Amino acid sequence: MKIGIYGGSFNPPHLGHLAAARTAVKALGLDLLQVVPAGVPPHKALPEHTPDKGHRKAMAEIFADQIGPFAQCWDVELERPGRSFTVDTLQAAAVRWPEAELYLLMGADMFLSFQSWYQPEEVARRARIVTFGRTGQRQELEQLQAHKELLDKAYGIDCTILTIPDGVDVSSTQLRQALPKGEGRQWLPKAVYGYLVREGLYGLHADLRHLDDETLRCVSYSMVRAKRLPHIRGTEQEAVRLAQRWGADVEEMRRAAILHDCTKYESVERHLAICAQYGIELDEMERSGEKLLHAKSGAALAKYVFGESQRVFEAILYHTTGRGDMTLEEKLLYLADYIEPCRDFPEVEEMRRLAYTDLDRAVLMGVELSIQEMVERNRVVHPNTLDAEQSLRRGA
Ligand SMILES: [Fe+2]
Numbered sequence: 529m530k531i532g533i534y535g536g537s538f539n540p541p542h543l544g545h546l547a548a549a550r551t552a553v554k555a556l557g558l559d560l561l562q563v564v565p566a567g568v569p570p571h572k573a574l575p576e577h578t579p580d581k582g583h584r585k586a587m588a589e590i591f592a593d594q595i596g597p598f599a600q601c602w603d604v605e606l607e608r609p610g611r612s613f614t615v616d617t618l619q620a621a622a623v624r625w626p627e628a629e630l631y632l633l634m635g636a637d638m639f640l641s642f643q644s645w646y647q648p649e650e651v652a653r654r655a656r657i658v659t660f661g662r663t664g665q666r667q668e669l670e671q672l673q674a675h676k677e678l679l680d681k682a683y684g685i686d687c688t689i690l691t692i693p694d695g696v697d698v699s700s701t702q703l704r705q706a707l708p709k710g711e712g713r714q715w716l717p718k719a720v721y722g723y724l725v726r727e728g729l730y731g732l733h734a735d736l737r738h739l740d741d742e743t744l745r746c747v748s749y750s751m752v753r754a755k756r757l758p759h760i761r762g763t764e765q766e767a768v769r770l771a772q773r774w775g776a777d778v779e780e781m782r783r784a785a786i787l788h789d790c791t792k793y794e795s796v797e798r799h800l801a802i803c804a805q806y807g808i809e810l811d812e813m814e815r816s817g818e819k820l821l822h823a824k825s826g827a828a829l830a831k832y833v834f835g836e837s838q839r840v841f842e843a844i845l846y847h848t849t850g851r852g853d854m855t856l857e858e859k860l861l862y863l864a865d866y867i868e869p870c871r872d873f874p875e876v877e878e879m880r881r882l883a884y885t886d887l888d889r890a891v892l893m894g895v896e897l898s899i900q901e902m903v904e905r906n907r908v909v910h911p912n913t914l915d916a917e918q919s920l921r922r923g924a
């Protein structure tokens with residue numbers, strides 16, 4: 529098994545890091561990639577106003593999730609007391625993955641000072657050294673090549689230089705200067721930027737109750753796993769189309785869709801805490817069902833943290849179960865979630881057709897399919913879903 533160890537300050541992680549990580553995984557055929565945020569870098573102190581350990585771990589986790597399912601954040605250096613020596617990390621990696629072939633990935637800056645690291649020969653004995661330039665320009669590549677030869681001569685270390693085809697010429701230092709001025713977000717993965725906004729890091733002071741659509745997207749994306757993003761984007765697309773077709777407020781439906789699953793990955797305890805904090809009442813079934821809980825806690829955050837309207841609140845609140853006498857917005861979000869372009873089940877085409885021709889019949893179809901599925905799985909159907917079925921049948 530080939531494992532990449534990608535260390536750095538990641539202060540903050542940006543699109544340059546992302547392009548490098550993806551290139552390395554592909555070029556080296558890595559099975560796993562460990563993103564290792566440095567606790568206390570041995571070479572230079574972390575700059576002033578660097579976010580604390582908890583935030584740096586969270587940023588690295590979000591960043592790793594954006595690279596792909598084979599990447600994860602490994603907090604070994606954040607947890608280890610004292611300065612973060614790479615040789616210790618590689619030793620820990622050898623214990624954790626005794627059979628693995630290790631690749632140590634580093635940016636050009638780190639590579640060019642490699643000989644001044646703590647025990648460089650031991651580092652190179654434990655892992656293959658891999659570096660990449662930032663700009664992809666000839667001058668930089670020549671500099672890396674010269675340094676590779678120097679390390680080979682001095683220590684007999686054979687390094688790999690990668691070129692990143694879609695390299696992004698930006699540094700964390702530049703970003704730390706740009707972000708407080710409201711610039712630089714285009715250099716960050718959306719989910720990372722959303723986290724910075726949500727937590728007010730690097731001098732960002734956004735009013736969470738008045739975020740524009742794009743910032744709201746980033747914040748929502750920062751709260752869920754990357755694999756859920758296609759579904760959230762699809763739901764937004766579908767909700768907007770449905771709003772246009774049935775005369776609902778497009779902007780409201782868009783924002784409801786962006787936020788509808790934002791608490792999907794929270795723990796039960798966290799759902800319950802959010803609902804308690806904002807006075808959302810839960811019945812016995814909701815308390816014990818994670819699938820039902822995310823609609824309640826998500827609605828609470830939409831209204832009370834992000835300042836969305838009562839209509840958005842209710843659309844999210846009932847997007848999983850439906851309810852008797854659903855409002856237009858509730859029906860549209862329920863359907864958008866059900867038929868967005870990523871969805872694939874035998875009846876989906878028929879439901880998509882109905883969604884734009886006979887709204888109530890489309891919602892009824894969704895409700896009936898859900899009831900059928902619950903019955904097949906021997907699960908109790910929520911009373912709101914049964915009420916939805918009854919009231920839609922009456923209307924049909
Ligand atoms: Fe949901």
Ligand SMILES: [Fe+2]
Nearest residue numbers: 763788789865
């Ligand atoms: Fe959803």
